[in-house]
Amino acid sequence: xxxxxxxxxxxxxxxxxxxxxxxxxxxxxxxxxxxxxxxxxxxxxxxxxxxxxxxxxxxxxxxxxxxxxxxxxxxxxxxxxxxxxxxxxxxxxxxxxxxxxxxxxxxxxxxxxxxxxxxxxxxxxxxxxxxxxxxxxxxxxxxxxxxxxxxxxxxxxxxxxxxxxxxxxxxxxxxxxxxxxxxxxxxxxxxxxxxxxxxxxxxxxxxxxxxxxxxxxxxxxxxxxxxxxxxxxxxxxxxxxxxxxxxxxxxxxxxxxxxxxxxxxxxxxxxxxxxxxxxxxxxxxxxxxxxxxxxxxxxxxxxxxxxxxxxxxxxxxxxxxxxxxxxxxxxxxxxxxxxxxxxxxxxxxxxxxxxxxxxxxxxxxxxxxxxxxxxxxxxxxxxxxxxxxxxxxxxxxxxxxxxxxxxxxxxxxxxxxxxxxxxxxxxxxxxxxxxxxxxxxxxxxxxxxxxxxxxxxxxxxxxxxxxxxxxxxxxxxxxxxx
Numbered sequence: 001x002x003x004x005x006x007x008x009x010x011x012x013x014x015x016x017x018x019x020x021x022x023x024x025x026x027x028x029x030x031x032x033x034x035x036x037x038x039x040x041x042x043x044x045x046x047x048x049x050x051x052x053x054x055x056x057x058x059x060x061x062x063x064x065x066x067x068x069x070x071x072x073x074x075x076x077x078x079x080x081x082x083x084x085x086x087x088x089x090x091x092x093x094x095x096x097x098x099x100x101x102x103x104x105x106x107x108x109x110x111x112x113x114x115x116x117x118x119x120x121x122x123x124x125x126x127x128x129x130x131x132x133x134x135x136x137x138x139x140x141x142x143x144x145x146x147x148x149x150x151x152x153x154x155x156x157x158x159x160x161x162x163x164x165x166x167x168x169x170x171x172x173x174x175x176x177x178x179x180x181x182x183x184x185x186x187x188x189x190x191x192x193x194x195x196x197x198x199x200x201x202x203x204x205x206x207x208x209x210x211x212x213x214x215x216x217x218x219x220x221x222x223x224x225x226x227x228x229x230x231x232x233x234x235x236x237x238x239x240x241x242x243x244x245x246x247x248x249x250x251x252x253x254x255x256x257x258x259x260x261x262x263x264x265x266x267x268x269x270x271x272x273x274x275x276x277x278x279x280x281x282x283x284x285x286x287x288x289x290x291x292x293x294x295x296x297x298x299x300x301x302x303x304x305x306x307x308x309x310x311x312x313x314x315x316x317x318x319x320x321x322x323x324x325x326x327x328x329x330x331x332x333x334x335x336x337x338x339x340x341x342x343x344x345x346x347x348x349x350x351x352x353x354x355x356x357x358x359x360x361x362x363x364x365x366x367x368x369x370x371x372x373x374x375x376x377x378x379x380x381x382x383x384x385x386x387x388x389x390x391x392x393x394x395x396x397x398x399x400x401x402x403x404x405x406x407x408x409x410x411x412x413x414x415x416x417x418x419x420x421x422x423x424x425x426x427x428x429x430x431x432x433x434x435x436x437x438x439x440x441x442x443x444x445x446x447x448x449x450x451x452x453x454x455x456x457x458x459x460x461x462x463x464x465x466x467x468x469x470x471x472x473x474x475x476x477x478x479x480x481x482x
Contacts, residue, residue: 028326029086035121037069110200112230112318126333131464134182139457141175153357161364164428169441172449179456181249188238198226230318240303243332247300254290274349303328361428374425388415
């Protein structure tokens with residue numbers, strides 16, 4: 001059955017070998033072989049239940065598919081390499097093993113709905129795995145935040161020291177960003193539907209049962225329109241976008257750590273287990289791991305752009321252009337999962353420098369806003385308070401001292417309410433403790449954020465479990481009675 005896509009199956013003449021090789025998607029489709037086998041097994045089961053296929057033939061086909069699946073999972077499956085894609089390669093290999101009964105496998109389906117199914121199953125498998133990894137990482141960030149409540153450091157806006165915060169608050173910010181990115185993954189998975197049975201573009205005249213196949217792939221529902229289904233790659237757009245969101249969120253964590261571990265910031269230290277050296281400068285401890293995570297966001301974003309450009313202006317139904325979806329779609333999951341695993345492995349080897357954080361707060365004027373708000377609490381209009389503290393900052397700059405070191409008499413001369421009571425707000429710990437507004441850096445607020453992150457981690461883990469891996473789906477499908 002060699003060349004089945006152009007000869008045995010279609011009865012047509014063979015395509016020029018060089019053109020067949022150039023147009024083949026088999027190199028990339030190999031990654032979808034388990035998905036293709038599970039989809040075929042579900043299809044055979046449905047054909048048997050509807051009486052389109054004799055039970056004996058269905059059992060033979062599903063047994064052959066199970067053998068291929070077990071070999072694929074073990075990494076020992078060899079498929080004929082001269083086929084146009086993985087779908088035809090599977091059919092050809094079944095023909096070699098089972099004989100004529102393999103010719104019944106493709107009843108009531110097209111490669112168009114096969115690839116639509118395989119790609120969705122791939123997104124489901126990789127998305128569930130990514131959700132599980134993110135659940136663990138968000139949970140570990142919540143635990144790390146709980147351990148960093150006593151460490152203070154500056155928060156930054158415009159890469160300038162802004163206000164005092166706890167390291168717990170910074171870590172919680174990383175966790176919230178990742179949880180929100182994970183939400184986009186969960187959304188992408190929630191939009192997946194079961195496409196098999198759409199045929200080439202308009203369904204089939206045979207009495208198939210699409211609801212049965214959807215039940216095997218629960219919680220999926222069947223797609224609504226066959227023409228739209230075979231040409232639809234909205235799920236691929238959702239998937240590449242969601243994966244990019246994850247890598248971008250991880251890249252922002254990485255960017256903070258690249259900055260924090262420089263000698264200029266010096267707010268955190270890398271231990272030798274994750275620091276890279278220089279080939280020329282023996283003193284260097286480089287944050288290469290985090291730089292690479294930050295850099296990979298370029299590839300993640302490029303996958304989104306590639307999918308958008310590919311689908312722009314395509315006519316309804318399947319077009320061979322869509323074969324070019326493989327590279328961005330298949331790269332998206334491993335790219336995001338790899339970055340998540342690397343960050344999870346590296347973070348325990350990063351230590352915040354509490355002493356340097358305290359010095360950074362004293363060297364700047366990060367408590368200025370807290371002092372202005374102390375005046376506001378005593379009835380001073382904010383803009384008046386803002387201007388008074390601004391003059392106090394200018395005094396500290398002129399005298400080259402920290403804001404807390406300005407002579408209290410000079411402060412009262414600027415504004416009569418800049419007294420000892422107000423100046424107490426310049427204590428960084430008091431400044432942090434005072435910010436108990438929802439989402440703020442105050443201890444109770446941060447505790448609430450940590451609690452929310454833990455709840456999100458549990459919800460993400462549950463969502464991953466509900467989707468299940470391709471292996472779990474395979475067990476469900478192959479166990480269905482015929």
